[in-house]
Amino acid sequence: MGFRFLLLCLFLLVIELYAFQALRTLVKIKWALLSYQIISVLVLVFIVYSFMQFDRSVGQTKQTMFTMGLVLLVYIPKLVLTLVLIGEDVFRLGAGSVNHFISSNDNVTFFASRRKFVSQIGLGLAAVPFLSLIYGIFEGRYNYKVIKQSIFFPDLPDAFDGFKITQISDVHSGSFDNPEKIEYAIDLVNEQNSDLILFTGDIVNTDAKEMHPWLDTFNRIKKHEYGKYSVLGNHDYGEYVTWPSEKAKEANFQAIKNLYGQIDFKLLLNEHTFIEKGGQKIALVGVENWGHNFKQAGDLNKAAQHLNKEDFKILMSHDPSHWDYEVQHHEKNFHLTLSGHTHGMQFGIEIPGYFKWSLAQYVYKQWAGLYENLGRYVYVNRGFGYHAYPGRVGIMPEITVIELKKGKSVA
Structure with a gap:
């Protein structure tokens, strides 16, 4: 030292x-x-x-x-x-x-x-x-961008052609200091009129109490026809501070898990559920945090138990390194993984559709946007909030809208 x-x-x-x-x-x-x-x-x-x-x-x-x-x-x-x-x-x-x-x-x-x-x-x-x-x-830390992405799948059930999903991630509510800007961001979320909304973890920096001033604001996220679901991120485990006892740490963890319910999101803990539409269904799978260099509480096999390879599956997993190390080659065939975690390091250069660079790319192979391997996709959300550095340069806070499309990719 x-x-x-x-x-x-x-x-x-x-x-x-x-x-x-x-x-x-x-x-x-x-x-x-x-x-x-x-x-x-x-x-x-x-x-x-x-x-x-x-x-x-x-x-x-x-x-x-x-x-x-x-x-x-x-x-x-x-x-x-x-x-x-x-x-x-x-x-x-x-x-x-x-x-x-x-x-x-x-x-x-x-x-x-x-x-x-x-x-x-x-x-x-x-x-x-x-x-x-x-x-x-x-300005940058509250300069929210709605990013829309269509993804094509040849085996998508017909009833889900055009199905829209809003994704938010990495709220880090303990960092917020401007209620007006957060209200504006929630309005943007509601304006998307998606079928389903997914929250891929990190509701706080450390302590459940950080979210208490923002509960009413996030409860303004309207009900979506096919539900509101979430998973845990690495910060939700309270592992970056020293607790007076294991009991206090566990109490905080339970309180953080309860926060998701308090804003009307169903928390998936190494489990799956089915989204049904028009007599057809897709599986929504949610794992606890699994990161190559972070907490590995996610159990993909448990979460996908009783699912078949042929079932169309959307996986929520906070850390994109999970996709890189376990998901993309998994025998159960997870069609689309939604992640966050990287924030794009909140600093970089991005010209949509042409160029993007951040120090995050030297740490994560998948760090912002859409990536594909053999017809399996991962989308990495750039994050809703901010952490450590109280700002964003080039890599702006993101609300993602993903549209599922039937057919082969036009790219």
């Missing part, structure tokens, strides 16, 4: 030194440079103090989210600036080496002065993540 802390301190020191060099290249007013140094030290002290005050018996609070936002807001732009100046240093070192061995002029300086325009470029590039993070905090 001590060695890692030392490396972190060294890393931050390098970033601060380079950032100050860039500013000093452009600004010659001593009091302005001194003010910058004082502010930088005060911000760093505040960040360190805030993290030292983190209480594992409480978990994430508004202050920890503010601190995380501040860390990203301060150090990502400075990191961009540092990378630009390091690139210039590599060039200066190369040029100095060439001059040293080739030039006959003894007055040539080995290490040339830092160039003003490079610092200007660095600051310009650093402004992009800085302004993006500001936007993400004040």
Whole structure:
């Protein structure tokens, strides 16, 4: 722990030194440079103090989210600036080496002065993540998007051709601070007029009490003709804080499970039910959380017990790594899996239909949107809420509407 802390301190020191060099290249007013140094030290002290005050018996609070936002807001732009100046240093070192061995002029300086325009470029590039993070905090986190997706299945029962499903995921109600925006999001959910609504887990960050102020709001989600169903996410188990006793932890877990019922969602715990329409049916399967790097309480075999391979099946499983490791090759043939969990890391670049990138893709093979393998699909919802960083940049909060279609994919 001590060695890692030392490396972190060294890393931050390098970033601060380079950032100050860039500013000093452009600004010659001593009091302005001194003010910058004082502010930088005060911000760093505040960040360190805030993290030292983190209480594992409480978990994430508004202050920890503010601190995380501040860390990203301060150090990502400075990191961009540092990378630009390091690139210039590599060039200066190369040029100095060439001059040293080739030039006959003894007055040539080995290490040339830092160039003003490079610092200007660095600051310009650093402004992009800085302004993006500001936007993400004040606007992006509540910039809800309704994403519609048609998926074709040759063996879909005829009665379900055109059947619409709304999916929400990763509410993280303990992070909310704007009732008006949440009311707006619930209105968007209701406007979709879907046949069925599914909630794929993480109703809170940790504690069941986080959802209490929002129960009335989420009870505004209208009844859907074919029901409202949910599963648990990794945060619903209360495993990211230290509890005074196992009894207290279990009581919180039971209270979280009850929350889903309190907003009129039927919680599926490693079990399945049938959705019937026009004399035909599809199976809706719900498993507890199963993640490659997270809690593995999901039991797919138990949930699908007595189902046949030929039955058309929709699976709710919070973590998309479950699809990657177990579901997509399962002998029972799960036609469509609905997941969430990744949030797209709440930071990335997305041009719908053309391009998407996030650090999430280096952790999860399936991290946002629709994926297919041999006619089996997984859709990863980008999340309704936010966690840790109190914002969203590029990867916006999502309400998904999936339409089931009979036939072969047109893609």
